[in-house]
Amino acid sequence: MAAGLDALLVTPGPDLRYLTGYDAVALERLTCLVVRAVGDPVVVVPQLEVAAALASPIGELGLGMLAWGETDDPYALTAATLPGVNRVAVDDRMWAVKALAFRHALPDAEQEAAGTVLRELRMRKDAAELEALRVAAAAIDRVHARMGEWLRAGRTEREVAKDIVDAILAEGHVRADFAIVASGPNGASPHHEVSDRVIAAGDPVVVDIGGTTAQGYCSDSTRTYAVGEPPEDFLAYYGALQQAQEAACAAAGPGMPCEEVDRASREVLEEAGWGDLFIHRTGHGIGLETHEDPYIVAGNRQLLEPGMAFSVEPGVYVAGRHGARIEDIVVCTTDGAERLNIQPRDLAVLGG
Incomplete structure (x- = not known):
């Protein structure tokens, strides 16, 4: 060898x-x-x-x-x-x-x-693998599109997560790997899963969901919702978070070091005054595992190449109050990047 x-x-x-x-x-x-x-x-x-x-x-x-x-x-x-x-x-x-x-x-x-x-x-996906990731991403997008059916005041995070898991399976996944429903102050914990907390009117809710298809390839996408009118201090940073996610996706082209994609999102939040509340890497590779190479993180000088697939998911987390994250799976192409998740990234305000 x-x-x-x-x-x-x-x-x-x-x-x-x-x-x-x-x-x-x-x-x-x-x-x-x-x-x-x-x-x-x-x-x-x-x-x-x-x-x-x-x-x-x-x-x-x-x-x-x-x-x-x-x-x-x-x-x-x-x-x-x-x-x-x-x-x-x-x-x-x-x-x-x-x-x-x-x-x-x-x-x-x-x-x-x-x-x-x-x-x-x-970490270099061929055409068949990329198509499998597109199928997985489209399926999880369809689940996010139905969030208004389940996410409302008076329900617990656990109840909403059960509906999401059922939908992930109904949309063609053979396994639901995770269904994070993090409402209100729980949204400040990036890896919160579910609890018996009752969702209240005005709560921002981070929903991070994914699963594995029959082909073995994974989905992973996060959107942040508001159940009724969200608080002003939440709205103060959500727009900057959108800009940070856009900046990282725009930077994710061939020849770009992974750490520079991370830097692109981080600089937007730092300039807006929220950088200290972005407490994790910008992304991770995805394929047969939800987390695999390449990792989009400071210090990783790996150059992106066509066929590499990874998440772009900056977040802002205000302890004791709320949080937000926006995540898409992105594929490096010969001349830029393709987002596999296409659900709207604007804050979705659902019925309170």
Whole structure:
């Protein structure tokens, strides 16, 4: 391998699905794709999972399959396919107990994370992957378009979130990964999920929602709503937040360092006097995982390239009062950026 590795060891998770299409269930029994610098790849799989593996896309790839029984040592079996290796990389999501078992089975091999190799592949989406992300984004946009049906005074955050989750599934996702409904002071906590707080008239409400489609690709979009007329101190910063999000999207073109996209949104809020209340990075990559490379954050000099997909989501958070965030998934193109989420970004004032 060009990276100087003798082998990659990839267990169930997004890396395995990316490389083979096999969405294997992560179990205590070892399933592992072994990609060797010398020799063909092989899949180590429990005997009772062979049928499932063959029925998945992995069955069409013609890979060698090494099945193991309940009394076998699958780590020793895997090690036997890797004689004399010096450097192996394990996938970033491998369970610690499995990584440690491989260390015991391959005591002479230096072990490192495979993300340094696989991130270079996964963060550049091909046409099929981009289309899968467009489908996911359109589905989550349709959920946001229905927010007026559910979000109103007198209902709890939890009740609204349940309706959102049902809609995410109805719109073609196989899983709702999160449904943040953060009303009033809860909106000042970026990762607040839901509570039994009753939404009141005049509350700003941050709604950050996403899920995973059957193709394995993720959606993620945030809009901020007001249930009736919002307070003046909220309106004082919402317009600046819109401008910050626009500035970052406009900056997100090929050749632009990720940190400069972050800087573009941050400078708008700093000039407006709200910079200290923007307390997180501007965005994260998205694909088979909601959060993956590239990260849109200060210090990341990675240059954007066509096919890279990521969120642009600046926010303002006023502790004890309210908060706001606007988030779109954006794809770097050959001459700029394409927003996959197209729901309006103006503050939507719903019935109080």
